[in-house]
Amino acid sequence: MPMISMKELYQDARARTYGVAAFDVINYETIAWAIEAAEAECMPVIIMLYPGMASHVHPAAVKAITEAMAAQTKVPVALHLDHSPSWEVAVKFMPYFPSVMVDGSSLPYEENVALTREVVKVAHTMGIVVEAELGHVGSGSNLDDFQNTDKFTDPQVAAQFIEATGCDSLAIAIGNGHGQYIATPQFDFARLRAIRAAVDVPLVLHGGSGTPDDQFSECVQCGMSKFNLFTEVNKRMGDAVKEQSQEVSGLLPILSRIKPAALEIMRHRIHILNPNGVKAF
Numbered sequence: 001m002p003m004i005s006m007k008e009l010y011q012d013a014r015a016r017t018y019g020v021a022a023f024d025v026i027n028y029e030t031i032a033w034a035i036e037a038a039e040a041e042c043m044p045v046i047i048m049l050y051p052g053m054a055s056h057v058h059p060a061a062v063k064a065i066t067e068a069m070a071a072q073t074k075v076p077v078a079l080h081l082d083h084s085p086s087w088e089v090a091v092k093f094m095p096y097f098p099s100v101m102v103d104g105s106s107l108p109y110e111e112n113v114a115l116t117r118e119v120v121k122v123a124h125t126m127g128i129v130v131e132a133e134l135g136h137v138g139s140g141s142n143l144d145d146f147q148n149t150d151k152f153t154d155p156q157v158a159a160q161f162i163e164a165t166g167c168d169s170l171a172i173a174i175g176n177g178h179g180q181y182i183a184t185p186q187f188d189f190a191r192l193r194a195i196r197a198a199v200d201v202p203l204v205l206h207g208g209s210g211t212p213d214d215q216f217s218e219c220v221q222c223g224m225s226k227f228n229l230f231t232e233v234n235k236r237m238g239d240a241v242k243e244q245s246q247e248v249s250g251l252l253p254i255l256s257r258i259k260p261a262a263l264e265i266m267r268h269r270i271h272i273l274n275p276n277g278v279k280a281f
């Protein structure tokens with residue numbers, strides 16, 4: 001089927017209470033495998049590019065491959081730009097992405113509002129939707145980043161932020177962190193429920209890698225819709241390359257042999273995000 005818009009995807013995910021896995025991709029294989037994993041689970045998927053990866057894989061290639069692969073599958077596929085650090089980066093990538101994130105979460109509140117509002121202004125004239133971040137999702141390798149509640153999202157401030165910026169979805173901090181966690185995260189579900197009640201827009205979890213399965217499912221039950229994943233998939237593929245390079249030589253056989261490991265971890269996450277067993281598509 002053709003690509004689906006984030007708006008349509010979120011509408012269905014919220015109406016039927018499931019979460020959508022959003023995978024950061026780095027090459028053809030990671031795009032194709034994410035879509036194959038979604039198809040095996042009869043669930044939609046979001047393909048994301050982190051702007052820093054654009055030196056490795058051109059955004060035009062990510063767009064073209066994603067569109068081509070989406071046309072071959074029966075499940076909905078959406079395309080999104082992860083973590084623009086600035087207005088310039090967000091705008092530069094808009095020709096390739098119908099949905100972009102701008103992350104002003106490390107700025108003071110007023111500056112985050114101003115940056116997000118300026119990105120929204122340009123994006124909306126082009127029919128592009130914007131994900132913003134409030135509270136700050138730091139690193140899973142720094143305890144203070146994911147345990148210090150001062151960095152978590154405040155429900156009332158979130159409502160003001162959305163009103164002030166016009167952003168279309170919101171990444172929130174509830175005890176989550178990017179990369180590898182050095183201690184098991186304990187998400188603040190009371191806060192998630194309060195944010196869900198205070199705002200209308202879809203909610204996004206960054207730092208999905210390493211989250212215990214039950215906490216992923218609970219996030220879905222609390223109304224969270226998009227779950228960013230990269231680190232654990234990337235690590236699993238890297239470990240598989242290491243193992244397989246002992247067995248075979250040459251990149252092609254290694255790539256074919258690591259595919260099952262990649263599919264397994266991607267399918268598992270997609271499955272966990274569907275705690276109510278919805279047959280999405």
Ligand SMILES: [Zn+2]
Nearest residue numbers: 178206207228
């Ligand atoms: Zn993130």
